[in-house]
Amino acid sequence: MQNISLEELAGKAKVSKTTASLVLNGKGDRYKINKDTQQRILRVAAEYNYRPNFSARSLTKGRTMTIGLVVPNIADSFYSNIAFQLEQQLANTEYQLLMGSTRENSEREEALINTFLNRQVDALIVATTQKKQAYIERIYNSGIPVVLFDRHYPNSLLPHVIVDNYRGINKLIYHLQSKSRTNIGYIGLELQLDAIKERQLAYNDWMKATSSPDFFRTVHYENYQAECEGVVSQLLQNGVDALLFETHYLALEGIKCMTSKGFHCPDDVNVVSFGDHQAFSVFTPGITVVHQPVARIAENCLKLVFEQLKEGGLQSSGEIILEPKLVIRNT
Amino acid sequence: MQNISLEELAGKAKVSKTTASLVLNGKGDRYKINKDTQQRILRVAAEYNYRPNFSARSLTKGRTMTIGLVVPNIADSFYSNIAFQLEQQLANTEYQLLMGSTRENSEREEALINTFLNRQVDALIVATTQKKQAYIERIYNSGIPVVLFDRHYPNSLLPHVIVDNYRGINKLIYHLQSKSRTNIGYIGLELQLDAIKERQLAYNDWMKATSSPDFFRTVHYENYQAECEGVVSQLLQNGVDALLFETHYLALEGIKCMTSKGFHCPDDVNVVSFGDHQAFSVFTPGITVVHQPVARIAENCLKLVFEQLKEGGLQSSGEIILEPKLVIRNT
DNA sequence: CTGAAAGCGCTTACAG
């Protein structure tokens, strides 16, 4: 378990550092090092449990084999699932993930990215607060691979993989309509994010097109639990027959409020959510949702990262838009 | 955003690398470097956005300011919350977290730890599969700080922070008894973990002490969803009036099964869970649980890590047992 | 087939 250095190892195997390094890196055959010599080096390495010093290697190679992941909140099931997927898909590579949560705070986002950059991460995957466009673009333009996911900057060439938010909400609305619901309440977030705006736009477009009553409401991210309760109660009084939640955690909060007030789902008020959650299939009734393809989001983020890491740079347009899937349960 | 080196920076500021390094590391005053000179260096650093190369610094200092976190599954809400807490508590330090999921596979655990060690992490925080005692002890004994949490090795000096699992289950049982339930079904995991054994022991001790019917059942981790369904149905047929789930995800699965069979909670069958979940307060009725103090677990893990990192080494016994809290809701 | 040497970008005794 002790750290023996390449130099010591070479000494014990009676070869130079060069030879030892070559063999240890699997270049023994290419450099036609004697089989015996190779064996000897490998044996000594095993015997002393040789661990090449990663910092030294990173320093010489100029790569850290590390990717920085920046999300709003790693405790949020969507992001922790993304992290899990990234990690699993990276498991058979040399790459590791460094991660941090911004808590939707842009200062913290910049500090986090800065920290990762100081550590010379080879690439950045970020679900941005969308308040750091110039900063992130500067990084990207300086040659550091960047992939945005979940949130992106619409007027920017920054590579990103997102979901078609507008269509996602549409699917939910159509579904509700197929259940003959017309007074659909919408509970969203007061956040300057395009992902959010798109969702809200879809609802508002539908509202206008159908001259439906305006049951569009938003709450603040920092205080969503309390505000959600207020907004939901009010909507219920207004006589909505369906509630569409913009995110899974809003839905969770809203359902809590609804049932505490004695409203029954789906009879009184039907409930659907943008974004799935482990519990939604457990509820009675099971909550119908639009599901974000977590594995494919992760997969495509890595695809864009590796494209940028390669010689030629990005081959594709850098924009990947995935289709959110309607998962019909009981609501 | 370009990487300018210390040498270049020194050149532009017309000082030696030594002086520049000293000033940049806040040792300017200690070494009585001219105020003017200091200003000049700082100005140049800011102007060229100087980022000291982390690999180089790690190499010279022999520390990477990185802690490796190993958990069974980062997508599990318990572990992602731990990760979030660790990260937040580490936010005002220089430390960063590298993390990986073992998926309860001990080979993967060893590979993961090995990878982290290759990267010279300064410490390891691990929720072990509990099948790698010798390996982890060897690491610990070689001087690398290690803290186990959630799961530990009972006959080992490895520092750990755990929860009193036996008492946790007891609290749940007492609660159920206070609700006049006597036919309590137990759904647990077929895993060789002491945390699990303790929970199961608590139930079995109670069962024997009270001569209660044997409603103790276990399922395999890899296939818990399907098996849980079978076990729960059977228990329901056996006429249990309460179901005690060993983990939050078992509870989630069990509730799904129960309600699909038309059983009503808490009237027909009361349900409680070891381990909380975001949805448990949303369910109707709210699920009573024993809550694991996530923030305090994280806090104590870091306490033990930093103790080991300090000169004198571990000051305390290295064993921290936290009290799980009964959170009474509607069940 | 193998080795001596330079270089990656820092930090830190050691001098003066």
Added chain:
DNA sequence: CTGAAAGCGCTTACAG
């Protein structure tokens, strides 16, 4: 007050 130099542990042209 400041600098020259060694050293951290690797990799990789360059020689022979």
